[in-house]
Amino acid sequence: MSLPIIDETHDPARTSWVAGADGHPHFPVQNLPYGIFSDSDGRPRPGVAIGDRILDLQAVAALLPDAIVPTLSGSTLNALFALPAADRRTLRRRLSALLVDPTNRPAVAPALLPASACTLHLPMAIGDYTDFYVGIHHANNVGRQFRPDNPLLPNYKWVPIGYHGRASSIRPSGVPVVRPRGQRKPPDAEVPSYGASERLDYELELGVWIGPGNRLGETIPIGAAADHIAGFCLLNDWSARDFQAWEYQPLGPFLAKNFHTSVSPWVVTAEALAPFRTAQPPRPDGDPQPLPHLWDDADQAGGALALELEVLLQSAAMRDAGMAPVTLSRGPATNMYWTVAQIVAHHASNGCDLRPGDLLGTGTISAPTRDGFGSLLEISRGGTDPIELPSGEMRRFLADGDAVTLRATARAPGRVAIGFGECTATVLPARA
Known part of the structure; x- marks a missing residue:
């Protein structure tokens, strides 16, 4: 059996420029879970939890691998998780880099939304x-x-x-x-x-x-x-x-x-x-x-x-x-x-x-x-x-x-x- 790989995204010394992410009890940069959220516009879309913020993946699509972008256009995560594990790992490494390297802050910070101002939805269209x-x-x-x-x-x-x-x-x-x-x-x-x-x-x-x-x-x-x-x-x-x-x-x-x-x-x-x-x-x-x-x-x-x-x-x-x-x-x-x-x-x-x-x-x-x-x-x-x-x-x-x-x-x-x-x-x- 091929179990998931441990790489730089799991490094305990890795820190994020996002305020409150380091030491967060649920969502430090070593986690990066996916979900579906909506803000005041009421439009459900994919996001990633980082500290007390949600990164709008559609808003940073231009910074993500080309093969991933089409899977982020909808209101569920089904298309993203249909990808092979290697593609999901590539996306994870890219997101980690964006949230760790402070030179990315000007491009990424506008896409970070307060989680407290957002509504979370079912992440998938559940067939069974x-x-x-x-x-x-x-x-x-x-x-x-x-x-x-x-x-x-x-x-x-x-x-x-x-x-x-x-x-x-x-x-x-x-x-x-x-x-x-x-x-x-x-x-x-x-x-x-x-x-x-x-x-x-x-x-x-x-x-x-x-x-x-x-x-x-x-x-x-x-x-x-x-x-x-x-x-x-x-x-x-x-x-x-x-x-x-x-x-x-x-x-x-x-x-x-x-x-x-x-x-x-x-x-x-x-x-x-x-x-x-x-x-x-x-x-x-x-x-x-x-x-x-x-x-x-x-x-x-x-x-x-x-x-x-x-x-x-x-x-x-x-x-x-x-x-x-x-x-x-x-x-x-x-x-x-x-x-x-x-x-x-x-x-x-x-x-x-x-x-x-x-x-x-x-x-x-x-x-x-x-x-x-x-x-x-x-x-x-x-x-x-x-x-x-x-x-x-x-x-x-x-x-x-x-x-x-x-x-x-x-x-x-x-x-x-x-x-x-x-x-x-x-x-x-x-x-x-």
Whole structure:
């Protein structure tokens, strides 16, 4: 497997002439994530985050490689990420040079806009969305609630489990989530009922943006999977647990999941994350060896990501009292049983065509202990063990007015840390 290359753009000594970029908690010059933004003219277009500013790529097109310019003319990043990884790396190196060398300041500074004055949009036109289930601690925690003696089903350690989600209801960070209505049947009820979800939950996930992709009928060998991963984001797969418990048998998630999915708007590129590649944790003794089409030694040696993931919650009462959000959980992204390359290779292993801008979710990423659980279903042990917020409020599941925020930071020794920005949304009451 050919993993992304570490080059001068990752140099920890590299600094930018853009005020506030050096030491920025998310977007120093070593990051340079892509997104789609609009300013006062309301026209969505591609940009790059640098510190607290957004570089308008259309405004500096004359300074960019000729082969890249046509991909920047639209209101999505699909065309850009359809390019080979080598072309994207060329663009990254050029952008880094423009923002590092102060002689470029007169030409580039007019194209820098305050992020606070801009609106961020979905970065891609999402053709398809697939959610996986590769967080093994989440799978164990949830499985124990239904099958205490056998939490994992027999196929879990042989194949990355996933389901096809709904692309139409994916929204960028900041768009509120309306409490869904649906059908549920508690164990003690004789018949189901219809109404607003009483067990609304979040799920802490990584989103994976597909790059070039494959043609229908062709596969993506695991050794080439990294070439088809354009970048990453945070993903909150909002879940109505009461609907899910009733409807998931026998075909899996449906209305419990498809009402809203939140993503962070900046695409942190595979190239930016090259210094934060780390070894996939070894499988426990006795676990099966994956079949050859899902195994690559280089992927095992460097296919995981050194990311710290965090979930925060702020209730309406906490906001009114001026109280900061409380951290519900924190843990590493290495708590994934399957690598992202294995997910991609599996998805295309039957000839399914992945296309530029398709979105894959990892599934909930949880740690072995409660302080790293990635959902309230786990933290509250299915609602039987509520948590207390700093305001004195109790939570088994989410209440109207609750704001959930996901964060991720990539860290490695001797490297400048980079962030993903935030993925946040506030719960609104169900509509009639």
